[in-house]
Amino acid sequence: MADQLERGGELHRPAVAEAAAWLRERLPEEPRLILDVGSGPGVGTCVLAEAFPGAEVVAVDGADGLLERATARAERLGLGDRVRVHRAELPGGLDAFGGVDLIWTSRFVHHVGDQRAALAALGGVLRPGGLLAVGEGGLPVRFLPSHPGVGRPGLQARLDAAGDEWFGEMRAELPGAVDAVDDWPALLTAAGLAPAGSRSFLIDHPAPLGEVGRAYLHAHLTRIRGNDGDRLAPEDRAALDALLAPDGILTRPDAFYLTASTVHTALTPPAS
Numbered sequence: 293m294a295d296q297l298e299r300g301g302e303l304h305r306p307a308v309a310e311a312a313a314w315l316r317e318r319l320p321e322e323p324r325l326i327l328d329v330g331s332g333p334g335v336g337t338c339v340l341a342e343a344f345p346g347a348e349v350v351a352v353d354g355a356d357g358l359l360e361r362a363t364a365r366a367e368r369l370g371l372g373d374r375v376r377v378h379r380a381e382l383p384g385g386l387d388a389f390g391g392v393d394l395i396w397t398s399r400f401v402h403h404v405g406d407q408r409a410a411l412a413a414l415g416g417v418l419r420p421g422g423l424l425a426v427g428e429g430g431l432p433v434r435f436l437p438s439h440p441g442v443g444r445p446g447l448q449a450r451l452d453a454a455g456d457e458w459f460g461e462m463r464a465e466l467p468g469a470v471d472a473v474d475d476w477p478a479l480l481t482a483a484g485l486a487p488a489g490s491r492s493f494l495i496d497h498p499a500p501l502g503e504v505g506r507a508y509l510h511a512h513l514t515r516i517r518g519n520d521g522d523r524l525a526p527e528d529r530a531a532l533d534a535l536l537a538p539d540g541i542l543t544r545p546d547a548f549y550l551t552a553s554t555v556h557t558a559l560t561p562p563a564s
């Protein structure tokens with residue numbers, strides 16, 4: 293998954309930069325300590341370090357290999373003096389931190405069985421008045437015209453439906469799974485934080501798509517074929533196979549990458 297996470301990070305990098313500019317407006321002062329929780333290979337971590345030049349930014353993740361990539365990326369970009377990494381089996385492993393100004397956590401919280409408890413654990417290391425930014429949800433990815441010329445029209449919507457089923461089963465099997473509505477402002481409130489606004493950011497890489505986008509989509513469709521093949525009708529499986537063939541998503545001139553990511557923010561209560 294490391295290569296795929298890095299490709300996804302590259303595709304979403306401009307949107308993270310936009311989100312960071314939006315977060316800057318919500319922070320009362322320049323942040324000095326930022327955590328990127330569930331950082332993966334650190335693409336977002338480095339965007340944050342660039343957006344907040346006065347801050348130390350810590351990539352927090354459970355996977356050593358991904359943290360090594362985060363360190364290598366930060367060094368490559370000349371950010372090595374302000375980016376460090378911390379291995380943690382989340383939502384634990386944050387005891388080393390306190391007084392954090394900003395926590396960014398993108399596409400991580402849904403990996404934890406009890407999402408409310410995870411948000412509360414993150415809120416617990418923020419300073420009074422600190423900001424938590426949770427990137428979860430948005431819009432499904434679109435990558436071909438709605439009539440893609442393979443299979444029946446509506447293929448992408450049917451892939452989304454199969455993916456949603458897979459996602460629900462994945463969440464139900466997590467240790468300590470709690471079945472809660474993904475109402476992020478409500479979950480943030482239940483975690484003792486004060487919601488401070490949500491916003492969605494467009495990720496728009498039009499056709500003709502570059503190599504990173506094509507490689508991402510090929511791996512993405514391969515994963516759908518593996519995870520959801522049994523949920524799809526035979527004609528949709530055949531359409532997927534056609535898209536995975538050499539004259540499919542890797543070379544089609546009409547392939548693009550279009551989606552949106554939502555970021556929900558909340559503040560910790562100020563010190564009394």
Ligand SMILES: C[S@@+](CC[C@H](N)C(=O)[O-])C[C@H]1O[C@@H](n2cnc3c(N)ncnc32)[C@H](O)[C@@H]1O
Nearest residue numbers: 330331332353354355380381382398399400403
């Ligand atoms: C989907 S990736 C998101 C990466 C990046 N934040 C992004 O938005 O592209 C989820 C990350 O969370 C990490 N992760 C998932 N569950 C974890 C846990 N319980 N403890 C620590 N890290 C975890 C994975 O290693 C992975 O890097």
